[in-house]
Structure formats: C-alpha cells, structure tokens
Amino acid sequence: MHRIVSLLPSLTLPLLLTSLMAAAAAQTPGAASGNRPQTRPAVAVEGIYSDLRWIPGEADLLGFEFFIVNGGVSGYYAVLQCAEGEATRPALVKAQVTGERIEFEAHSQAGSLCPKARFVGTVSRRGLTGRFDGSDFDITLARRPRFWRR
Structure with a gap:
C-alpha cells in the first residue's frame, strides 16, 4: 500500500483505480492459488x-x-x-x-x-x-x- 501512496502525485484517476483494484485483488484470499471469487449469474434471478x-x-x-x-x-x-x-x-x-x-x-x-x-x-x-x-x-x-x- 505504501508503494501506491508514494505514486499518487503521478497517477491519473483511471490508473489510480486500476492500481487500487490490483492491490486489493492481490490481498484477496484465494487470489494466489488462482481461485476465483463466486460471481453472480449473468441474469438476475430475483x-x-x-x-x-x-x-x-x-x-x-x-x-x-x-x-x-x-x-x-x-x-x-x-x-x-x-x-x-x-x-x-x-x-x-x-x-x-x-x-x-x-x-x-x-x-x-x-x-x-x-x-x-x-x-x-x-x-x-x-x-x-x-x-x-x-x-x-x-x-x-x-x-x-x-x-x-x-
């Protein structure tokens, strides 16, 4: 996280969001093992x-x-x-x-x-x-x- 904060002055908003999402994905349980989180169906059942x-x-x-x-x-x-x-x-x-x-x-x-x-x-x-x-x-x-x- 410190690395991302130190880059803040040079990042545009889209690049910042992409960086934050990548950092969050790297810390998600199962990310290292290749397990994907469960996703919702393409069509809402409700x-x-x-x-x-x-x-x-x-x-x-x-x-x-x-x-x-x-x-x-x-x-x-x-x-x-x-x-x-x-x-x-x-x-x-x-x-x-x-x-x-x-x-x-x-x-x-x-x-x-x-x-x-x-x-x-x-x-x-x-x-x-x-x-x-x-x-x-x-x-x-x-x-x-x-x-x-x-």
Missing part, C-alpha cells in the same frame, strides 16, 4: 414472473405468478400464487438457485392452488420456464410487473 390473466367474459383468473427474492444469508425464497378461476392465498417456499437454474418444493399450504410438487426451471432475461414434477407441460412466465399492480 424478480416477478407471471402469466396471470383474466379470461374475457368469464370473470375467471388463471395462471401463475412467482416472486423470487434473495433472502441474503438465508438464501432465496419464492412467493407463489396460482389461480384456477379465482385468486388464492400465496405460498412462501424456500428456493435453491444455481446460476440461472431455480428449484423449489411447493408444499401443501391451506388456501393455495399451486401444485404440491417440485418445480425446476431456468431464468432468462425474458422470464422463467420450468415444470412441476408430474406435469405434462412447461410453464413459461414472463418477467413483468406483478399482476395486481396493473
């Missing part, structure tokens, strides 16, 4: 994914809305709302995230119409695509504002 929609003329609400949140050290959580004709009570479940892959178990919770099964999906910039175990079809949910805000 967000609202929904295909909830009103059926015109029926007054029925159908679809799914998943809200994925990062709980910090406790990991990721998903708030699930599933509708078959009407809105139901949302369910809160623990989610496992690895890169862009998300997995959670939708447990039996009173008032929720979500399938009581494991969901495995992949997040992209456009949305979330996945499937509940035992289902014959994929669910594709767009990344968009929550249904109830519209």
Whole structure:
C-alpha cells in the first residue's frame, strides 16, 4: 500500500483505480492459488414472473405468478400464487438457485392452488420456464410487473 501512496502525485484517476483494484485483488484470499471469487449469474434471478390473466367474459383468473427474492444469508425464497378461476392465498417456499437454474418444493399450504410438487426451471432475461414434477407441460412466465399492480 505504501508503494501506491508514494505514486499518487503521478497517477491519473483511471490508473489510480486500476492500481487500487490490483492491490486489493492481490490481498484477496484465494487470489494466489488462482481461485476465483463466486460471481453472480449473468441474469438476475430475483424478480416477478407471471402469466396471470383474466379470461374475457368469464370473470375467471388463471395462471401463475412467482416472486423470487434473495433472502441474503438465508438464501432465496419464492412467493407463489396460482389461480384456477379465482385468486388464492400465496405460498412462501424456500428456493435453491444455481446460476440461472431455480428449484423449489411447493408444499401443501391451506388456501393455495399451486401444485404440491417440485418445480425446476431456468431464468432468462425474458422470464422463467420450468415444470412441476408430474406435469405434462412447461410453464413459461414472463418477467413483468406483478399482476395486481396493473
């Protein structure tokens, strides 16, 4: 650090920042052994994914809305709302995230119409695509504002 401070008068701001970042990297645990620190996925997993929609003329609400949140050290959580004709009570479940892959178990919770099964999906910039175990079809949910805000 003393070496960097002694060079301060001759450094421009970009060069100073580069020097400070290099010095910090050299002092990061694992830097000498070539281990790289864990990086975030290229696509943010957190967000609202929904295909909830009103059926015109029926007054029925159908679809799914998943809200994925990062709980910090406790990991990721998903708030699930599933509708078959009407809105139901949302369910809160623990989610496992690895890169862009998300997995959670939708447990039996009173008032929720979500399938009581494991969901495995992949997040992209456009949305979330996945499937509940035992289902014959994929669910594709767009990344968009929550249904109830519209």
